[in-house]
Amino acid sequence: MDYFSKQILLPDGWKTNVRFGVNSSGEFTEIQENAEPAGASVIEGIVVPGMPNLHSHAFQRAMAGMSEFAVAGENNFWSWRQTMYKLANLMTPEQIRVVAAQLYMEMLKAGYTSVAEFHYLHHDFKGKPYAATDETCTQLIDAACQTGIGLSLLPVLYMSADISGRSPATEQARFAHDIDSYIALFESLLDKQSEQLRTGMAFHSLRAVPIDALLAVIGYYSESFSDHPLHIHIAEQPKELEECLQVYGNTPVQCLFDEVDVNQHWCLVHATHVSADEIALMADSHCVVGLCPTTEANLGDGIFPLQEFLTKGGSIGIGSDSHVSVSPVEELRWLEYGQRLISQQRNNVADESESHSGARLWNATLNGGARALGRNVGSIASGQRADLLVLDDSHPLLYARPPEQVLDSLIFAGNSNLIKDVMVGACWQVKDARHKQEDEIVFAFNKVMHELISKL
Ligand SMILES: [Zn+2]
Numbered sequence: 001m002d003y004f005s006k007q008i009l010l011p012d013g014w015k016t017n018v019r020f021g022v023n024s025s026g027e028f029t030e031i032q033e034n035a036e037p038a039g040a041s042v043i044e045g046i047v048v049p050g051m052p053n054l055h056s057h058a059f060q061r062a063m064a065g066m067s068e069f070a071v072a073g074e075n076n077f078w079s080w081r082q083t084m085y086k087l088a089n090l091m092t093p094e095q096i097r098v099v100a101a102q103l104y105m106e107m108l109k110a111g112y113t114s115v116a117e118f119h120y121l122h123h124d125f126k127g128k129p130y131a132a133t134d135e136t137c138t139q140l141i142d143a144a145c146q147t148g149i150g151l152s153l154l155p156v157l158y159m160s161a162d163i164s165g166r167s168p169a170t171e172q173a174r175f176a177h178d179i180d181s182y183i184a185l186f187e188s189l190l191d192k193q194s195e196q197l198r199t200g201m202a203f204h205s206l207r208a209v210p211i212d213a214l215l216a217v218i219g220y221y222s223e224s225f226s227d228h229p230l231h232i233h234i235a236e237q238p239k240e241l242e243e244c245l246q247v248y249g250n251t252p253v254q255c256l257f258d259e260v261d262v263n264q265h266w267c268l269v270h271a272t273h274v275s276a277d278e279i280a281l282m283a284d285s286h287c288v289v290g291l292c293p294t295t296e297a298n299l300g301d302g303i304f305p306l307q308e309f310l311t312k313g314g315s316i317g318i319g320s321d322s323h324v325s326v327s328p329v330e331e332l333r334w335l336e337y338g339q340r341l342i343s344q345q346r347n348n349v350a351d352e353s354e355s356h357s358g359a360r361l362w363n364a365t366l367n368g369g370a371r372a373l374g375r376n377v378g379s380i381a382s383g384q385r386a387d388l389l390v391l392d393d394s395h396p397l398l399y400a401r402p403p404e405q406v407l408d409s410l411i412f413a414g415n416s417n418l419i420k421d422v423m424v425g426a427c428w429q430v431k432d433a434r435h436k437q438e439d440e441i442v443f444a445f446n447k448v449m450h451e452l453i454s455k456l
Helices: 058-063 077-088 093-110 135-147 170-175 179-190 211-224 238-248 252-259 276-285 293-298 306-311 328-343 357-373 403-412 438-453
Strands: 002-010 013-022 028-032 041-049 051-056 112-119 150-157 197-199 201-203 230-234 266-270 288-291 315-318 388-391 419-424 427-431
Touching (some): 041 403, 041 419, 051 266, 051 315, 058 077, 058 093, 058 438, 077 170, 093 135, 093 419, 093 438, 112 357, 112 419, 150 179, 150 211, 179 197, 201 211, 211 252, 230 252, 252 276, 276 306, 288 357, 306 328, 315 357, 328 357, 328 403, 357 403
Parallel strands (some): 150 197, 201 230, 230 266, 266 288
Antiparallel strands (some): 002 013, 013 028, 041 388, 388 419, 419 427
8 A cells, every 4th residue: 555645754854745655564665755646545634653652551541630639648649649549459451441442542643653551450459360360461452452552561560569678568469470470471461462562571660679579580581582671660759769778778770770781672761850870871871761741740750851861862752651641742842841941941952953842852752762662663664663643734733834843833832633644553543533433432431430430
């Protein structure tokens, strides 16, 4: 199948009159510039690569907007976590699937074409494994198949209640594995990999995984699986740093780098509270820092020192994490605005290679996100997964924009969704801003929310 685009973002910049093919494996084939449309399907609109979402806890979509009231005592990440635990201990595998399908559909409509699912809700309500130990993973895979989004499923190792190494608390029992059962789960997912499904490993945090256990799993991984992604929550909260200093005598980022060869396969999620030395360590290692600005703002986490990290050549990607927002546009807008509010300057991420903030942010997070997901995505090039977005160039926010201001306008102008069509793996999943299974997905989600909402 051949397509023709009058305006398209290729790896070396904006091009006009480009013809490209897609094959039955869901990849781009030959890309021809200065081509003719004859015989090709003409795409009406501006074509850009789809965005990878590098951090998601799908079940949390069911509580978006439902923890925005003050509770007795402190109102912070730790008080929010109690509501999250309550939800985590209410949801059946079927409900997890239905909520994930709604979420993944929303992601597609907003411009995310693939997602890394940082999944720790593994067991039944008593903390016992389901008959199929990958039961809840299978539900997420089914949700990805129903919606068409590319899924990098990262089962999470979670072993202790806190950094002292205490056994998981009752409300954490659904999350817990030992090393052997965790590796068995990972191997069961390896068997299910496909063009749509990739897998990798995730360590919840140094709070929930003792360093000895982390090293044991890395030892197993290093023997055979050195190209799968490895993710970890790190340095999200000041309290986490204090506890890590008490137990290990060092901060979480420094501990990780002291113990492990952190390389380009690692994604350090949040990394909010880091020193200048840690910024340099992360940048030099070629790891990706996973930033989730709307969740980090919602939880009162703090602001990542983005300019310092990018100046040192660091790689970043974005995630919607708790899904208070499901929009790469909003994540990137908040990412830049956080820096502007601190620095009292504009266009903070722009540099000599790219003076436009929108293009700089979009391209940086395409590249970092693709690497964090372990997928051939993030650019429109032969051999890459055919994931793309079609922007509505007839919309007043995009009409007559010169190419170099298209991504600036997408990210910084207005609040309309400018994405009209979405292709994933060479299949159209969204057309005219509607997902092909939208009615069924929304109906099922509303039914599940009716069941859950009175219990939250
Ligand atoms: Zn997270």
